[in-house]
Amino acid sequence: MSSLPLALKTLRKARLYSLIERLDLFPLTSRFERQEPLFLFARGLIFSSSLIEEIRQDLPREYAVAWGQIMTEDGTLSPETDIIIYEGRPFHEWKTEVIRFTIVPKEQVRVAIECCESFRPTKHQKKHLDNLLKFAPIVYLFAECCWSQEKYACKKRQKTFQDLGYKDVFFLYRWYPGINKDPNEADWLRFLDMIRSL
Numbered sequence: 001m002s003s004l005p006l007a008l009k010t011l012r013k014a015r016l017y018s019l020i021e022r023l024d025l026f027p028l029t030s031r032f033e034r035q036e037p038l039f040l041f042a043r044g045l046i047f048s049s050s051l052i053e054e055i056r057q058d059l060p061r062e063y064a065v066a067w068g069q070i071m072t073e074d075g076t077l078s079p080e081t082d083i084i085i086y087e088g089r090p091f092h093e094w095k096t097e098v099i100r101f102t103i104v105p106k107e108q109v110r111v112a113i114e115c116c117e118s119f120r121p122t123k124h125q126k127k128h129l130d131n132l133l134k135f136a137p138i139v140y141l142f143a144e145c146c147w148s149q150e151k152y153a154c155k156k157r158q159k160t161f162q163d164l165g166y167k168d169v170f171f172l173y174r175w176y177p178g179i180n181k182d183p184n185e186a187d188w189l190r191f192l193d194m195i196r197s198l
Helices: 006-023 040-058 123-132 151-164 185-196
Strands: 063-071 081-087 092-095 100-105 109-118 139-147 169-176 179-183
Touching (some): 006 040, 006 169, 006 179, 006 185, 040 063, 040 081, 040 109, 040 185, 063 109, 081 100, 109 123, 123 139, 151 169, 169 185
Parallel strands (some): 109 139, 139 169
Antiparallel strands (some): 092 100, 169 179
16 A cells, blocks of 8 residues: 555545445444444345445446456356445346345356444345355455454454455444444455455
8 A cells, every 4th residue: 555645645534534434333223232233135235335435436347346246157146245346237126216226147257245234243234145156256244343442352253254355354434333444454455355356
């Protein structure tokens, strides 16, 4: 990242801070405040669609990005996939002012990105990843929040997710009661570089 011009690096960081401020979903989906949380499907859709908007700014022109499912030649569909980066035209797309859901042929898929609320490796995620790897050559994970007092715990969780089989793992910020949100500038810059280098 040291080779990036200062202005470009500053603008990319500004996008990170703006995204964190716009989302602020984690507190709305946590039960520690003893309130009914934001509907989890809505939370996931808000996060992934916001990330799609950011990806579009850096995605090379020969690729498209969407929410949807991946389809094999025999018509088998993948699980719902938060973000699909692909070449060419989709097989089918439902697009309105409110929603865009895409079916992408497997051979056109470059990358799948799974989004999650927080960094907690589970057996469910491993099973879901194994299933998704049947449809996508590369799968990344992007979490909104690493819920931890210590930075080292976030790095340890990233390694655990990579050991599960994710190509790479990112999170927007670290947070815990009593500390301010700690934006994860390094992951954000690395993520945007990954998108630009596809």
